[in-house]
Amino acid sequence: MRFNDILGHEKELGLINNYIEGGFFSGGYVFSGPEGIGKKEIALIAAEKLNCVSDGIRPCGLCGSCIKIEKGQHPDLHFIESGSSQIKIEDIRSLQREINFRPYEGVVKVFIINDAHKLNPEAANSLLKVLEEPPAGSLIILVTHKPSSIFKTVLSRCKTIRFSPLRPILLKEVLMERYSVDGELAHFLASYSEGRLGLALRLKDSAAIREKNKVLDSFILSGKPLDRSLAALSKDGLRSFLNMAASWFRDVYILKAGAVPEESLIHLDRRDDLSELARRFSFRQLDGIINTVSESLSYLDGNINTKLILHNLGAQLWTV
Ligand SMILES: [Zn+2]
Incomplete structure (x- = not known):
């Protein structure tokens, strides 16, 4: 080298x-x-x-x-x-x-x-x-x-x-040019990994990322309080799901706040869905959801039943 x-x-x-x-x-x-x-x-x-x-x-x-x-x-x-x-x-x-x-x-x-x-x-x-x-x-x-x-x-x-992470825009280019990742996925990986090349490469081949849109559709957007496939997730699986949910609602929040460059959205490929949720939820509701997601993540490190965590998150999402 x-x-x-x-x-x-x-x-x-x-x-x-x-x-x-x-x-x-x-x-x-x-x-x-x-x-x-x-x-x-x-x-x-x-x-x-x-x-x-x-x-x-x-x-x-x-x-x-x-x-x-x-x-x-x-x-x-x-x-x-x-x-x-x-x-x-x-x-x-x-x-x-x-x-x-x-x-x-x-x-x-x-x-x-x-x-x-x-x-x-x-x-x-x-x-x-x-x-x-x-x-x-x-x-x-x-x-x-x-x-x-x-x-x-x-x-x-x-x-x-x-050492600092790479700027996401630079990492996106790298993923496209050196690792032949297509533009949409490269944008997502670069922003989601916060500029960490090693993490982006690991995520690139992980099931959680390949199926991220499926997960978002079936859990966050469907309105079904508890999806069976999520209830069956291991702790690590649930952790990646919650991290995904955190990044998703972070996007909804900043989109609602307006005046952000599109490039700063992590889930740019799902812009329309994000906009719809930005209209549906108030800032207060979004605050509540984001708090619940981050609390759920901290509970995961303790010994709390994962079903209970999902139940709480589901209740927060569909009763607001
Ligand atoms: Zn030499």
């Missing part, structure tokens, strides 16, 4: 580029920002630039070093992640051992700790010792969407680079 292959993030990439060119991109860094916006990919591309052997623009994406990093086979690139569990002290002990060796074939040893908020206290403590005196020729990048869950002592030893 090359810097140009990364979409958006010009400011953050510019910063990293300057650090590397200036020769002080070493020690500890935190890459923070929402999930699914490419922080990990940028950490990898930084590792490529530091180790690329090309005489031209670096990273070249073509030399042996770049290719090995992309494939995750470079002996000087270490990737630490733990899936759903915590990152434990053993993971950091192996980093401690490795970091003191000189690079095997590259210039800089790079350690990427993905979801660094999962470091448990012992692991964080152990990492702190490394960060206090990182060996020359080494770089540790902590990637996280929850920087507030990382120990302050660890954060204070690192420089933080904050």
Whole structure:
């Protein structure tokens, strides 16, 4: 990969580029920002630039070093992640051992700790010792969407680079051009994911999105208080439905408020239905519905019966 292959993030990439060119991109860094916006990919591309052997623009994406990093086979690139569990002290002990060796074939040893908020206290403590005196020729990048869950002592030893999501309009273009998504769906995915490419791509192939119009028709627009297919949904299924409903009524609300550019509607493909609901409901009723949806979402994290949640939402929708 090359810097140009990364979409958006010009400011953050510019910063990293300057650090590397200036020769002080070493020690500890935190890459923070929402999930699914490419922080990990940028950490990898930084590792490529530091180790690329090309005489031209670096990273070249073509030399042996770049290719090995992309494939995750470079002996000087270490990737630490733990899936759903915590990152434990053993993971950091192996980093401690490795970091003191000189690079095997590259210039800089790079350690990427993905979801660094999962470091448990012992692991964080152990990492702190490394960060206090990182060996020359080494770089540790902590990637996280929850920087507030990382120990302050660890954060204070690192420089933080904050990443923002892409502008939805740019993400829409990307989805159309690089992933051949049609215009309407690309608009929806870009706005619904709030500019997060990773999330948009995951949603693109999910049943919830493929069937979003069916769900809207059968539950929100039909006037039937409780659709059977919804009552059978799992918690996760219900969560995506409620998120969908939240985005739908957000659209109804801003359309009713008027004077909004059409492009800011998430469900632009359903503009006529949105307008009809904007006429049917008062602002007060919409406030009530939006509150019920967001309360339902918070109840979902507790142990409340999902049928009860749907019943309340249904009652709110069809008795107003
Ligand atoms: Zn290269």
